[in-house]
Amino acid sequence: MAEKKYLTRENFYAFLDILKKSHRVFLPVKKGEQRFWKEYDKPSEDIVIGEVRAFEPLKSFFTLAREIVAEGFSPDVPHGGDKPFALVGVKACDMKGMKVQDHVFLDHDYTDIFYKKMRDDNLIITSDCTRAIDTCFCLAMGVKPYSEEGFDINISEEDNGFLVEVGSEKGRKAVEKSSYLFQPADDTFVARRDRIRAGVEQEVRENVERNSVPEEKDLQGMIEKNFDSEIWEDEAKTCVECGACTIICPTCHCFLLYDQKDGEKMARLRIWDSCMIKDYAHVAGGGNARPWLWERLRNRFEKKFDFFPKVADIYACTGCGRCVSGCPAKIDIRKVLRRLVDDAS
């Protein structure tokens, strides 16, 4: 177990001020009932380090929605040189999202150097959730409402400060630079943190039970079993093909390479794409593997709950609930999964 330290709230902001010199620091702020990522300037009332995940998925810091990835035939890599990001207050569900993103952009025969640079340079400071909202169901998807791995630094909010755990060399260096701000943390801090964690876990467990969300283990083979089911057409009835569910999803990674003229040169952009859009699988010759909206809805579930478990041993859902609240047609992933399991039995 990594060494633990304690940071008072005042010193936490002093730590961010030091980080700001070398990084662009982003953290969640609360507006109404939503939390959004905002670049940190100085301490403010709206900053929420605990609570739950922000509205935007973490992937937006690692693959930009629209990014130039080639200019003409030049071997020089476009842009870059900006300060790396320090992302403070990242939740565990988004860290599972990054596992899927890593599989796509890093762990293949081909590495996306733009993503890799972001991954290498950006500092991730996770924080424990201090509450759950109705749409949270992380526990069902094998995620706890706090991070145990994958972070550079994890912070657990307590009354007047944070329990700090270092998880990587990058994290250790960042803490060392301002080591005078940190004090040792004894077992009472850890015990208090564990009590808070257990309380939030209980909240999420109640959510999962109340909404009857099936767990990962119950989902094995469910797509194949229900491939020809009426569920898909039924659930797609209200879909308006807006693509919000894919844009907002921390595991969705699909993109489109788009070329445009940039003066005399060519600029190639990597742009987020959505498998819910009709043209997604369209080929120039006229073919389309999924012309019907319900086929595309099924495809989205197949990708997450059949493809990724098969190729990467991971269910590509984090239980963050963003698609539940983002869908204007009220298509609820928890309900769809429940129907899959019920209909198969």
Added chain:
Amino acid sequence: MRHKEKNIYRPIEAEVLDVVTESPTIKTFKLRPREELTFRTGQFMEMTVPGVGEAPFTPSSKPSVKDTIEMTIMEVGKVTKEIHRLQKGDTVGLRGPYGAGYPLDDFAGKEVLVFGGGVGLAPLRSLMYALFDRVSDFKKLFFRYGAKTPGDIIYKEEIKTWEKMKEVDYRITVDNGDDKWKGHVGLVTTILDDMKLDLDTAIAAVCGPPIMMKFGTFKLLELGFKEENIHLSMEKNMSCGLGKCGHCRIGPYYACKDGPVFTYDRIKDLHGIWD
């Protein structure tokens, strides 16, 4: 900023050396890449028209030729329309090669049927060249090809020379003949019945429009070809070629990375393979 690592999205510059008109809608472009770029037969590349876009094509040329690559392309969409405007001396981009290609070593000692329709002959021409390079390795080559009309037959002069080869059992057909056409008239599935081959081991490599792939495959199965010996070129929307962008997924595979050539047994139960 200059990275040591390779930028997977960057195309290599290539010069258009020659353009051959094959049919009213199909042209062959001979390209010379400015950097080393070689391929195995059946692998594909992304070809860029600068500022317009890229699209996937399987080279139609001999893989053992190292300094030039030929692409035979039908005008069907935005990018191919611009490709058809290209002239000698113009510049394009190439990215690749991607995918697995044909497992030629597995074909050794067996009869090989090369079975194409329309512009689907493009990758198969490359395959024929690769087979010719080691022709004594194979028991016999069967060539079966169909086009809509005599005017739609591509590589007209070249395939005539294949007819004369003793290693090749050759038959072509057109859906609709004309006054000058003396050959067979009928769908491409009607010229398969006379082949004498060992169906337990015989290999088929199929490429053509979706409808031809579908009914061609059913015909081969009816004749007794084994599912695992039927190699199909799957046309899907391959955008990145790298197994990342998601577009060309069929079931547990990406056509770009796990294909684009699949044996029928691997994909027969998957949704949308013929669309």
